[in-house]
Amino acid sequence: MPNHLQNAISSLEEKLSLLSHNVEKQLKGSIKALKNRDIELAQKVITRDEEIDVMEVEVEEDCLKILALHQPVAIDLRYVTAVLKINNDLERVGDLAVNIAERAIYLSKKSHIEISFDFEEMTTKTMALIKKSLKSLYTRSTELAYEVIHEDEEIDDMNRKMYKRVYEEIKKAPENVKVLVHCLSISRHLERVGDYATNIAEDVIYMIEGKIIRHSAEVYED
Amino acid sequence: MTELKDKDQQAIIQLKDLSIFYGDNQAVNKINLDFYKNKVTAIIGPSGCGKSTVLRSINRMNDFIDILHTKGEVVYENQNILDKNLDPTRLRRDIGMVFQRPNPFPKSIYNNIIWGPKINGFLKNPDELVEKSLRRAALWDEVKDRLHDSALGLSGGQQQRLCIARTVAMNPSVILMDEPCSALDPKATIRIENLIDELKDDYTILIVTHNMQQAARVSDYTAFLYEGELVEFGETDGLFTNPVEKQTEDYITGRFG
Numbered sequence: 007m008p009n010h011l012q013n014a015i016s017s018l019e020e021k022l023s024l025l026s027h028n029v030e031k032q033l034k035g036s037i038k039a040l041k042n043r044d045i046e047l048a049q050k051v052i053t054r055d056e057e058i059d060v061m062e063v064e065v066e067e068d069c070l071k072i073l074a075l076h077q078p079v080a081i082d083l084r085y086v087t088a089v090l091k092i093n094n095d096l097e098r099v100g101d102l103a104v105n106i107a108e109r110a111i112y113l114s115k116k117s118h119i120e121i122s123f124d125f126e127e128m129t130t131k132t133m134a135l136i137k138k139s140l141k142s143l144y145t146r147s148t149e150l151a152y153e154v155i156h157e158d159e160e161i162d163d164m165n166r167k168m169y170k171r172v173y174e175e176i177k178k179a180p181e182n183v184k185v186l187v188h189c190l191s192i193s194r195h196l197e198r199v200g201d202y203a204t205n206i207a208e209d210v211i212y213m214i215e216g217k218i219i220r221h222s223a224e225v226y227e228d
Numbered sequence: 229m230t231e232l233k234d235k236d237q238q239a240i241i242q243l244k245d246l247s248i249f250y251g252d253n254q255a256v257n258k259i260n261l262d263f264y265k266n267k268v269t270a271i272i273g274p275s276g277c278g279k280s281t282v283l284r285s286i287n288r289m290n291d292f293i294d295i296l297h298t299k300g301e302v303v304y305e306n307q308n309i310l311d312k313n314l315d316p317t318r319l320r321r322d323i324g325m326v327f328q329r330p331n332p333f334p335k336s337i338y339n340n341i342i343w344g345p346k347i348n349g350f351l352k353n354p355d356e357l358v359e360k361s362l363r364r365a366a367l368w369d370e371v372k373d374r375l376h377d378s379a380l381g382l383s384g385g386q387q388q389r390l391c392i393a394r395t396v397a398m399n400p401s402v403i404l405m406d407e408p409c410s411a412l413d414p415k416a417t418i419r420i421e422n423l424i425d426e427l428k429d430d431y432t433i434l435i436v437t438h439n440m441q442q443a444a445r446v447s448d449y450t451a452f453l454y455e456g457e458l459v460e461f462g463e464t465d466g467l468f469t470n471p472v473e474k475q476t477e478d479y480i481t482g483r484f485g
Contacts, residue, residue: 009422010445067469074468075444 011076015085018068019144022089022096025061026140029096030133032058032103033199037129040110040192048114051107058100065093081213088213092143095202095209099136102195109188109195116185125192128164132199135161139206148214154207161200168193233463237264240402240432241286245300248281248290255281257456258300263402263449268424268433270443270464273453274479279436282453283404286434287323288316304402321348324395328407330387332379332394337362337371340379340390341397348398357397364430365393366423385416392423396431403427405435409442421446440480444468452476 032051039048069090072078078086135154142150172190176183208220239262248256256278263269271279284290286302288309301308309319321344332340341358345351358375362368367389371382379390388408395403405424409417424433424446437443443450444464451461452475460467460476471477478484 008418008445009425070469071465075465077441077444 008076011072011078011082014068014072014076015082018065018072018086018089021061021065021068022093023140023144025058025065025093025096026136028054028058028061029100029103030136032100033106033129033133036103036106036110037125039107040113040125043110043114043118045111045114048107048110052104055100055104058097062093062097062100066090069093084213084216088143088209091209092140092206095205099199099202102199106192106195109192113185113188119179119182119185125196128161128168128193128196131157131164132161132196132203135200135203136206139203139210142207142210143213146210146214148211151207151210151214155204158200158204161197165193165197233466237262237267239263240265240304241434242303243282243300244303246282246285246302247299248278248285249297249299250293251295255456256285259453259458261451261458261461263432263434265432266428266430267448268428268435268446269449269451270447271434271436271451271453272438272440272443272479273459274484275438276455277453278456279453280406283406283434283436285310286402286404287320287325289325291316321398322400323402323404324398324400325404325406326388326391326395326408329411330384330391332382332387332390334378334380336376337379337382337390338375340394344394344398361393361397362390364396364427365389366419366426367393383416385412385419388412388416388420389423392420392427396427400431402432402434405433407437408435409437409439417442452479454479 032054035047035051035054038044039051069086072086076082135157138150138157139154142148142154168190172186172193175186208218212218241263243259243261246256246259246261247254259282271282273279281290285298286304286309290296290298298310300310302310304319304323307314333343335343338354338358341361342351342354345357346354351357359368359372362371367386370386371377371390379387382390388411392403392408409420412420421442424435427433428448435443435447447464449461450464450467452459452467452471452473454475460471460473462472467476468480471480
């Protein structure tokens with residue numbers, strides 16, 4: 007690969023990795039705020055989203071520059087298009103962190119209800135999935151990417167269980183419906199984060215194998 | 229004209245109202261343009277737009293064309309180098325040139341490098357100069373065991389790197405490149421392009437190319453000339469992603485020219 011393109015791609019990868027690091031921090035922050043009923047931290051997450059947006063624009067501009075200046079082909083072209091999409095996905099994960107932070111603020115103002123929602127385990131799992139999907143990009147590993155796609159099932163499952171529990175709780179105590187719906191939303195947001203990890207994994211598979219697997223059912227079987 | 233992001237660049241060469249005529253025919257019309265130190269500036273434009281004519285005025289190569297005359301100034305180190313009293317030979321030591329077709333002297337590789345410094349009377353340590361120049365041009369490893377073979381036995385790409393090494397041996401501050409890769413295959417082209425990137429740490433490089441992709445890949449700044457006029461000058465990434473002038477856009481997208 008010509009040095010110019012090599013340098014541009016290395017610098018792009020550094021920026022993307024910084025973006026993902028910051029998105030992870032945001033998501034962790036939002037869940038911590040929820041758990042500790044910490045309004046100040048939730049506010050911080052909301053304010054810091056602007057930095058994520060700025061970084062997203064920067065990565066996108068860098069991708070466009072590479073396309074315009076170096077006209078990459080084959081694996082290099084697929085890499086840049088994959089990064090363009092992954093960049094959007096990460097920014098959306100950042101937005102979900104904001105949504106969770108907003109709900110954390112709402113719930114902090116309401117009295118605590120005594121049902122345990124294990125958001126921490128769900129968060130840990132989704133974050134691990136996002137990390138694995140990015141690792142599959144950095145190491146160009148389809149093996150890791152396929153693992154992500156299959157492991158996302160677990161998170162979908164956790165979300166389904168959450169739905170059932172919320173449903174039961176509402177039946178038991180209809181007066182808590184608003185709070186419970188907010189809890190369900192948080193679970194749904196985390197489930198969406200898992201979906202973005204899957205999207206990233208799919209883009210990595212496209213990048214390496216040149217195959218678009220998004221809509222092929224067999225990948226998602228078993 | 230595009231607003232430059234980095235405004236602290238130091239101009240090493242300035243074209244001021246530069247007009248160039250071949251007899252009655254005006255080839256270049258009142259161009260004003262700064263070339264920045266330790267940067268690569270590409271001059272692009274369709275055939276006949278005046279890009280080579282501009283480049284050749286910068287080290288007075290145009291002196292060899294009888295019918296050519298110029299107006300305006302080319303300022304380098306606070307003097308107008310178009311001044312007839314200025315010694316062009318001395319100027320060409322400072323502002324070296326690499327041409328479209330590799331043109332090594334029909335001598336050994338070694339003698340190609342030392343020839344310039346020798347006739348100019350500043351050759352001190354020839355062995356050291358030969359090694360240093362060839363290393364700088366990324367050619368040393370390929371030729372170190374056959375320095376006394378004829379330069380004409382080298383491949384086209386190697387010959388072009390030898391010409392760059394020969395230019396570098398004169399210790400210039402500016403290197404002019406007139407279509408330096410147009411006679412080379414893609415692999416040799418990539419080597420020269422990589423080399424350009426390394427050379428800009430020490431030299432200012434002006435490159436004329438009709439290969440727009442090359443301009444996009446290697447340069448920091450790009451000037452687009454059309455029919456002897458400077459249409460647009462700006463940072464290369466800006467000019468190729470979002471040009472200000474419609475003419476530039478039409479040219480770089482292949483709609484004309």
